[in-house]
Amino acid sequence: MRALYRSWLLGIGMLCVFAGAAGSQAQQTRSGTDRPGSILMFPKVVRTGQRDTIVQITNTGNSINWVHCFYLSAPDGSGYCGAVDFELVLTRQQPTQWRVSQGRRVDPTDSFGSAGAGFDPGLIPPVPPGFQGALVCVEVDANGDPRGQNRLKGEVTIMDDNTGDVSKYNAFAVAAVSQSLSNPLALDGSEYETCPGSLTLNFSPRGSLDPVIEDLGNANLNSFIATNLTLLSCNLDLAAGVRSNGTVSYIVYDEFESPFSGSFPHQCWTTIDLGNTPQTTGQFRSTLLTGGAIATIFAQAQLTLPTGLVGVAESFHIDQAGVTGSAASNLHTGGARSAAIRLP
Amino acid sequence: MWRCKRSEGDMKNARMAIRLPVALLACGLLASTAVGQKVSTEEAAGYLVFPKVVVDPSGALNGVPMDTVIRITNTSRDATSVHCFYVDGTPRCTIGAGLDGDGACRTNDDCAGGGICTLSSCQAINFDLNLTANQPVGWRASEGVVTTGFCVGGTSPGFPCSVDNDCTGGGVCQAQDIGRVPPLAPGIFQGELKCVQVVGSGNDPDIPVNRNDLVGNASIYRVNNAIVDVQTYNAVGVQAVLSDGSTQNDTTLVLGGGNREYAGCSAQVIVDHFFDNSLLSGAREVTSEITLVPCSERLEVDDNPAVHTLQFVVFNEFEQRMSASTRFRCFREVQLSQLDRRPGQEAFSVFNVGVQGTLAGQTVIRPVLSGDGNPGNGILAIVEEFHRNPGNSAVHSAAFNIHLRGEKSQADTVAY
Numbered sequence: 001m002r003a004l005y006r007s008w009l010l011g012i013g014m015l016c017v018f019a020g021a022a023g024s025q026a027q028q029t030r031s032g033t034d035r036p037g038s039i040l041m042f043p044k045v046v047r048t049g050q051r052d053t054i055v056q057i058t059n060t061g062n063s064i065n066w067v068h069c070f071y072l073s074a075p076d077g078s079g080y081c082g083a084v085d086f087e088l089v090l091t092r093q094q095p096t097q098w099r100v101s102q103g104r105r106v107d108p109t110d111s112f113g114s115a116g117a118g119f120d121p122g123l124i125p126p127v128p129p130g131f132q133g134a135l136v137c138v139e140v141d142a143n144g145d146p147r148g149q150n151r152l153k154g155e156v157t158i159m160d161d162n163t164g165d166v167s168k169y170n171a172f173a174v175a176a177v178s179q180s181l182s183n184p185l186a187l188d189g190s191e192y193e194t195c196p197g198s199l200t201l202n203f204s205p206r207g208s209l210d211p212v213i214e215d216l217g218n219a220n221l222n223s224f225i226a227t228n229l230t231l232l233s234c235n236l237d238l239a240a241g242v243r244s245n246g247t248v249s250y251i252v253y254d255e256f257e258s259p260f261s262g263s264f265p266h267q268c269w270t271t272i273d274l275g276n277t278p279q280t281t282g283q284f285r286s287t288l289l290t291g292g293a294i295a296t297i298f299a300q301a302q303l304t305l306p307t308g309l310v311g312v313a314e315s316f317h318i319d320q321a322g323v324t325g326s327a328a329s330n331l332h333t334g335g336a337r338s339a340a341i342r343l344p
Numbered sequence: 345m346w347r348c349k350r351s352e353g354d355m356k357n358a359r360m361a362i363r364l365p366v367a368l369l370a371c372g373l374l375a376s377t378a379v380g381q382k383v384s385t386e387e388a389a390g391y392l393v394f395p396k397v398v399v400d401p402s403g404a405l406n407g408v409p410m411d412t413v414i415r416i417t418n419t420s421r422d423a424t425s426v427h428c429f430y431v432d433g434t435p436r437c438t439i440g441a442g443l444d445g446d447g448a449c450r451t452n453d454d455c456a457g458g459g460i461c462t463l464s465s466c467q468a469i470n471f472d473l474n475l476t477a478n479q480p481v482g483w484r485a486s487e488g489v490v491t492t493g494f495c496v497g498g499t500s501p502g503f504p505c506s507v508d509n510d511c512t513g514g515g516v517c518q519a520q521d522i523g524r525v526p527p528l529a530p531g532i533f534q535g536e537l538k539c540v541q542v543v544g545s546g547n548d549p550d551i552p553v554n555r556n557d558l559v560g561n562a563s564i565y566r567v568n569n570a571i572v573d574v575q576t577y578n579a580v581g582v583q584a585v586l587s588d589g590s591t592q593n594d595t596t597l598v599l600g601g602g603n604r605e606y607a608g609c610s611a612q613v614i615v616d617h618f619f620d621n622s623l624l625s626g627a628r629e630v631t632s633e634i635t636l637v638p639c640s641e642r643l644e645v646d647d648n649p650a651v652h653t654l655q656f657v658v659f660n661e662f663e664q665r666m667s668a669s670t671r672f673r674c675f676r677e678v679q680l681s682q683l684d685r686r687p688g689q690e691a692f693s694v695f696n697v698g699v700q701g702t703l704a705g706q707t708v709i710r711p712v713l714s715g716d717g718n719p720g721n722g723i724l725a726i727v728e729e730f731h732r733n734p735g736n737s738a739v740h741s742a743a744f745n746i747h748l749r750g751e752k753s754q755a756d757t758v759a760y
Contacts, residue, residue, distance in 0.1 A: 032384060032385075032386050032387070033385065033386055033745070034384060034385045034386065034745055034746070034747050034748050035747060035748055035749065036614070036747060036749065054624065056616050056704055058614075058616050058704075058706045060614055060706070060708075060747075060749070091663045092663060093659040093663060093665070093706060094659065094661060094663050094706075095616055095659060095660070095661055095704040095705055095706040096661055096704060097618075097661075097703055097704040099624075112701045113622070113623075113697050113698065113701055113702070113703075114703075115624070115703060117661065117701055117702045117703065118660065118661020118662050118701075118702035118703075118704070119661055119662055119663060153614065153616065153747050154616075155616050155744060157729070157742065159624070159628065159731070161625065161627070161628075163740075164627065164628065164731060164733050164738050164739075164740045165573075165740050166729065166731045166740045166741065166742045167575075167742050168729060168742035168743070168744045169744065170744060170745060170747070200388075200417070200419060200559055202415045202417055202480060202482075202559065202560075202561055208501075208502060209500060209501075209502070209503070211413070211484055211503065212411050212413060212484060212565040212567055213565075213567055213572060215411075215484075216401070216409045216411065216565070216567040216568060217567040217568060217569060217571075217572060218569045218570070221499050221500065221512070251478075253478040253479065253480060254480070255479060255480060255481055255482075255494060255502070255520060255522075256494070256518065256520055257476045257477060257478060257479050259478070286501065286502070287496075287497065287501050288499075288501060295494070295496045295497075295501050295502060295518075296494050296501070296502040297482065297501075297502035297503070298415055298480045298481060298482035298502070299480055300417045300419075300478070300480040302419070302478075315563075315574070315576065317565075317572055317574045318572070319567075319572050323570065323571070323572045324572060325565075325567075325571075325572035325573045325574035325740070326574065327563060327574045327575050327576035327742065327743075328576070328742070329561055329576040329577070329578060330385070330386055330578060330745070331386070332386050332387065332388065332419075332559040332578070333386050333387060334387065334388065334419075
């Protein structure tokens with residue numbers, strides 16, 4: 001009996017060790033914008049007017065990493081997301097970068113310190129003028145099958161080449177939790193981590209006066225804050241395009257704790273000027289503007305998602321002469337939603 | 345005898361019946377504490393760190409006035425109290441008035457009379473906030489919060505006020521008292537902000553409480569009549585291991601390790617960056633600055649902050665590896681290519697494009713474990729990118745959060 005009892009305790013101890021190890025592993029591989037992962041999602045990539053984007057991707061591991069990437073865009077607003085794909089090969093610990101308007105050529109003669117210097121990761125196509133969309137990159141093996149090394153991280157720099165303005169955010173990295181991966185990629189917590197189930201946005205309602213510009217800059221009660229929100233669905237059919245529709249529900253709280261609720265539609269990729277569309281006019285707009293409901297400068301929006309979504313916010317701070325400073329920020333996340341990504 | 349033996353067996357069975365669930369419960373607790381809680385820049389937490397807050401209303405530091413807007417949001421349906429500390433990391437002259445009359449300086453040249461510009465200790469200033477359910481709050485670090493409401497209506501809705509006359513254009517002042525935040529102006533301030541979710545009432549209202557409800561971000565402004573430059577980063581959230589609303593025992597936060605109350609700081613920090621002086625275009629030359637703060641800190645009582653040693657491993661796009669190291673105490677803001685070279689020698693730094701030859705780099709930062717019994721050596725950081733037009737010297741900037749990898753085996757502590 002005693003031996004049986006000890007074997008029970010030993011078994012429980014072993015279970016604890018495995019549970020702790022698994023927990024530790026899970027703790028280190030959860031998805032987000034501050035840890036490497038196996039799927040990178042850049043929700044906002046633009047080449048519009050005077051704005052251009054530099055993408056940075058880094059292999060944080062000590063072995064070679066094959067990466068399959070897809071530019072997504074929804075140019076006609078129909079909900080169909082077309083994809084253009086390309087492949088990267090990153091050697092151990094290799095960082096790489098490219099300007100999306102130029103792509104990156106394979107040219108070993110690039111001069112020292114130039115944009116193309118370094119091991120070329122592969123031929124990266126440029127995006128056309130007017131491009132607005134997203135970039136999704138997946139760790140694969142040499143055959144193109146999904147592989148979960150959790151070694152990719154990335155950043156995006158959005159630049160205004162006329163004014164010099166710049167904003168920057170981190171890519172959302174989805175971690176693999178299994179070595180047994182298949183296509184479509186299951187972001188369900190068993191193959192890959194899930195996507196967020198809710199997003200929290202700290203923002204200033206559209207039309208708010210900017211208190212810093214009012215005090216230090218050129219304003220006279222004519223400064224202006226606007227916020228752009230970009231969302232990317234985690235349910236992506238990269239083989240046949242995506243035609244997904246859904247509704248994002250939100251509750252906005254101002255500093256008086258007053259709640260304002262509403263919803264707006266989203267497709268596979270959605271970008272929205274908060275407070276400047278019929279679905280968000282009152283709830284995201286300052287009382288300084290017609291129809292605005294938010295009386296305070298600081299507010300939060302809690303977005304509830306029917307399916308997994310990731311997003312990024314970009315705020316624009318404008319003085320009375322139109323001089324603009326922008327700042328991008330990653331959204332805060334909570335909860336979990338399962339999703340699937342189908343590779344070609 | 346038979347009864348006795350049977351009774352002994354029953355007792356063994358009874359002991360086993362007790363020990364087994366206890367063992368399973370302990371196992372469950374171990375697993376539950378190992379999973380989930382983390383240091384994160386995107387999830388709600390019970391302890392927030394804003395690594396960089398800067399106030400320079402006169403523009404003495406770099407020619408353009410600077411201020412920081414801080415936002416903290418309670419994501420819970422329950423009210424909460426928050427105990428915060430500004431930690432002053434401003435270098436000051438040992439002799440001389442410095443740039444702001446209070447000794448703030450950048451280099452020894454800013455100190456009259458042969459004074460030395462140094463950061464000897466980081467003084468902390470504390471304050472309390474009371475947040476209602478789901479309440480977002482924000483304030484300018486230069487002004488703090490010294491009023492008791494916000495203007496409603498008129499031409500300046502949302503601006504702070506105490507009476508109706510504070511509001512322009514016929515607005516009225518509606519009461520909403522979140523507490524008092526000390527203003528950091530009129531002098532220069534560079535440092536960090538740390539906020540802990542606390543009980544908020546009773547004999548010791550500053551005791552931490554096991555909840556994870558806070559998110560925050562900070563926007564650093566450089567503004568004058570011709571320039572509007574704004575950068576935003578998310579506060580680093582350190583999640584409490586338990587989130588059941590229970591009260592902790594003391595005002596020492598244990599981050600990581602065996603007796604953890606909060607998630608542990610990461611073993612490594614990873615920064616993707618452009619090498620300093622990279623030309624992204626003819627009109628865009630980039631440099632980066634990193635702001636480092638320690639995970640361990642003795643707030644209010646530390647005249648001699650611990651020295652932290654950091655090792656840097658730098659990779660370029662040729663997969664070539666170089667290394668560097670540096671030390672800091674309680675706060676350090678430094679251009680990457682001045683981590684291993686003195687000002688004026690940046691062109692010889694391993695963080696410079698002239699040395700590396702490629703635009704993009706990856707730097708892995710590892711805090712060196714101390715062997716002197718002081719376990720606190722974890723770090724947190726943010727990075728700022730400055731894009732300068734060589735033609736007209738106009739500067740625009742962006743901030744971003746760094747990546748974290750692994751968890752330190754040793755605990756960090758924050759005491760106040």
